[in-house]
Amino acid sequence: MFERLFQALFSYRPVVFQQGDFRFDITTASFVAAGIAAAIMAAAILTYRSVQNGRTRDRVVLTALRMAALALVVFCLFRPTLVVKAAVPQQNVVAVLLDDSRSMQIADWNSQPRAEFLRQQFAAGTSPLLKALSDRFLVRVFRFSATAGRVSSVKDLSFGGSQTKIGTALDGVREELAGLPVAGVVLVTDGADTTEGSIANTLLNLKADKLPVFTVGVGSAKLPRDIQIDRVSTPRTVLKGASLLVDAIITQTGYAGQTVTLDVEDDGRIVGSQKVQLPIDGSPATVRVRATASEPGPRVFSFRVAPQQGEVVTQNNARESLVEVRDTREKILYFEGEPRSEMKFVRRAVVDDKNLQIVTLQRTADNKFLRLDVDTPDQLLGGFPKTRDELFAFRGLILGSVEAAAFSADQLQMIADFVDRRGGGLLMLGGARSFAEGGYGGTPVADALPLLIDPHARASEPTTFARLKVLPTRAGQAHAVTQIAGNEAASAARWPDLPQVTAINAPLALKPAATVLLNGTDERGRSIPALVWQPYGRGKSIAFLPQDSWEWQMHASIPLEDQTHENFWRQMLRWLVADVPSPLEANATTDRVEPGEAITVEATLVDPTFVELNDARVMAHVTRPGGSTLDVPLQWTGERDGQYRGTFVSTVPGAYEVSVDAERAGKPIGTIDPKTGKVIEYVTYVRAGAGDAEYFDPTMHETPLRRIAEDTGGRFYTTENIAGLPEDISYAGRGVTSVEERELWNMPIILLMLVGLVCAEWGYRRTVGLS
C-alpha cells in the first residue's frame, strides 16, 4: 500500500531513490528563469509590505507561502534529476530459487498451501510476475530443499523435500552462476531452515560477489492453531530396562488451557504417558514424562500429542528420538569395609537387574576379604585393585563403611582418577568409617566428593546419630534417581511415607558444584543432606549419607510387595554408571541424514588406563539397511588426542549400524567381554530417511530472510508486495547496467505541493480578510 502510494506521488519506486544519484540539470535558461522568479519574489515581498491593514504575522505567513511556491518553481526550473544504473534488458541473469520442501504444503497462505503461491506467481506463461521478470532478465529457476538444482518451471516442484538448507542452496546457485552477469537472486521460501549451522559464510561470499538476494517470505508468521513438541531430551544410550525421565517442551497457539496427553511410543507401543495443561500462546510448557526402555538395540522413541481439532500442522505434534538401548552388564565394584545389613540389602535390591553386576569385596577381617559375583576365581584376590587397569575396568565404584587408611596413597589417587580421568561414577555410603569419620580429609578422594571434608580432620569414631526423615529437594523432585513412584506427583507423595533412616556421619558443607537431591530432617528439625552429587572431571561422585536405607525394605510400614527400596537402588546404581565412557566410543555426528548424504563417524580411543591413543588403527564396520557391509577406516583428527574420524555416504533409506573396533600393534583395544574374552565393539546407529524437521517451527521466518536480504543488498518481500520485485532488481545496480536519468520535476508530488501552496495562500488571505 505504502509502495503504491509512494510510486503514485513520486513516479518511481523507492529503490530508484535509494540507488540513484541526485543532481540538477542546469542550463542558461534555468538561470534566466530563476532571475525572473527572483524578481517576482521581490515584487511579492514589496507588495505584502505595503499592505496597510494587515497584521505583521499575516504578512509574514503570506510572504512565506508565496516564497515557497516560487522556490518550488525555481527548483523545477533547475531540472532535478536522478541518475540510476538500470539493468540492461535481457543482458542479465536472475536466479529464482523456489523452496521445494514439505513445509511449503502448509495451508496458511490465504487458506491455501504455500506452494500454491509459487504455482501462481511463477507459472510459465500465465504469471505476470514471471513475465515481468522475463521481460527484463534471463530467468533461471532453481528448486531447493536439502540440495539445489535447476528446473525448467514450477511444475517440476513436488514440495516433498524433507529438509530446507538455504545456505547450501545459495552457495550452489552462486557457484553455478559464477562468471555470468547476475542482477540478483530471488529466494522464495518460508524461511524455515532445518540446518543447525550458521549461514554467515554464505552471506559473506554473496557480499564478496556483490550478489543481492531478494527474499520472498511465503506463509504466515503465526499459525492460528497449532501444537508443537519443541524439544525432547533423551540420553543417547541407556541400559535395557532403564526408566527414562524425559523433559519435553511443548508450545502451542490457540489451545491455551486445554489439557492434552503426551504419549511416548516405542515401536508403536505406548511406554509412557503424561497429561499436560497447555500454557498461554507462545509460552513453552515443560512436561516430564517417564518411559521404560524395555527392548534392546536402536530404538526410536516417539513423543506424541494427538492432533487437536483445527490444527494447521499436525506433523509437529510428534518428535522422534533415537536411543541406543544397551543390553550389557555394567560392572560396579562395591567395597564394604565392615559386614552390615546395608550391603546385603543394596545387593538384593538389584539382584534382578540383569544389566548391573555388583562385584562385591567385603572386608570381613584385616586383610581378609569375601568376594561376591567376581568374574574370575582370582579377581580381587588381593583385595582392592592395585592398578589402574584393574580398577578402571569397572564403571562404578561404591565405597561402603571403609576408612581411608584401608587404601594406599596410590589407591586413593586411583579412586580420584577413576572419577576424574576414567569418567566413572563414585558413590560413598554413610557409615562409621566413611567421609570425615573415615579419615578421608586431605585425600584425593575428598577432592572428588561433593561434600567438604576438613583436610586436617583425622579418622574418628562417629559422634552423631541422627534419625532422618528423608525428602527430595526441588532438584530431587526433577531427578530420575529419586523418582520412587509411577509419576512425579506419586513420587512426591511417597517420600513422606517412608520410614526414618539414620546417619552417623557429621554433617558436611556442600561444595560449590554439589546438588542436593535428598534432604534429611532430624528430630530437632535440622536439615542434613542425604543424597548429594557433583560432576568431577569426566565422571560424577555421589554421597549417600543414610546407613540403613534397608529400612525402606524391611520396616513394618512397607508392604511385602513394595518395590520402593529396589527401585531406588536400581535407579541409583544405573545412574552411577550412566554416561560412563568406554575405552572405545563412537558416534555419528548426526542421527539422521537424507539418503545420499554423507555420514561422519567420530571415535574416541583410550588405553586401559584411559590415556588417549593417537596411533591406533580404528575401523568402522558399516552394515547398510539391506545387509551389505562396508569398512571405513577412521583417521586420527589431529584436533584432539584420541579422536578419530571417517566418512561414508548413505545410499538407501533405513538404519545404518556402525560398529567400531580398534587395534594397536596388533592387539585389540577396548572393553573385554569376560565371557568371550573378546573386545566388545562399540556400536552406534544412523538413520537415513525423510524426517519431519520441516514441520517444526513451520511459520514463515521473516527475521532470517530480512537478514539475508539486508546483508546482501537485496530486499525482503511478502506475498503482498512482490509486484515491485522485477523493477527493484533492475535498479539494484548489479550485472550489466546502463546509466539512466530520471527527471523529477514532473513528479505528481511537485504539482500537488505547488497547488497546495497557492491554495494555502489564497485561503489564508480569505481567512484574515485580505482578499
Place this chain on the structure above:
Amino acid sequence: MLLAAAIAASGGYAYAQLGGTSSGGAKPPDLFKTDPEGFTRARFPPAEWPDRDVTICRVQYNSVRSERDGSGWKTDYPYSEINLLIRLGEMTTTSISWDAEQKRPNTWVVRLTDSRIYECPFLIASDVGTIGIKDEEITMLREYLLKGGFLWVDDFWGTEAWTQWAGEIGKVLPPEEYPIEDVSAADPIMREMFDLEKVPQITNVTFWLKNNGKTSERDEDSAQVHARAIRDAHRRIMVLMTHNTDVGDSLERERENSDYSRLFSPPGYALGINVLLYSMTQ
C-alpha cells in the same frame, strides 16, 4: 584352627572379657547363675533403637510341648548371642551394637507379633521342637523372611522335635513352595569366613560331662546332624536349621569347661560367624 587360636589367645571366655573379671587369676563369679545384671531377663527393644550396629534378636515364642533339657525360647539365652557378638566383633571388622552402660553387646528379645522384628534382620530361636506358631504370627514371620530377614533355629533334637518344627514353619512357608533342603558343604554359608566341611554335633556341656563325651542327646534318633534350609526364589537361605546339635551351647557355655570349650567352641563360633556374615551379605 584360626578361630581356636584366637579363642585361646583371647585368654578366657567371651563374656569374661567384657567385665574384666578374668584378670588377676581370680576365679570369675558365676554370672550366668547369679546374673547380677539381670541379663537373663527378656530384654525387649526400646522404643528407639540405640544405634544401627549389628545385633541379634531372639524369638520369644509360645511352647506347645516340652523337650527334655529344653527351656523353650529361653534356651541358650542370652549368652549364646552375647558371646557370638563379642567374638564377631573380635574376629571381624563388624561394628557391634554396644551397651556402654552395661558393658555388653545389645541383644534383644522379640515376639513374632511385634513389628520391631522387621528392624532386626537377624533372628535366632532355640528348642524350636516345642514351638507353636500362632495364626497371628504366621503372616508377620512370613513377610519378615520374604522381605530379607534371616532366622537361625538351633538346639532341637530327634524326630519328634523336627516334626513339630517342620509342621510349624510349614504354616509360615508352605513346603510346596518353600521346601526344606539340606545344606551342603559347598554352600556359601559354609565358606563365608571359615571353611567348614560340616555342621558339627555339639551337645550341651552338662549332657557331655554326664555322658562321657557323648554328643547325641536322643541316642540313635539324633545321631545324624542336619543342616537344613528354606530358601527364597533366588536360592538365598531365609531359614537355617541346625538340627540334632546345640551350636548355641558352645557359645553360651564356652567358659564352663575348658575341654568342652576346646572341642566345641571353635567350630561353634566358626559356624555362628559364618551364619551372621551370610545374613549380612546374601
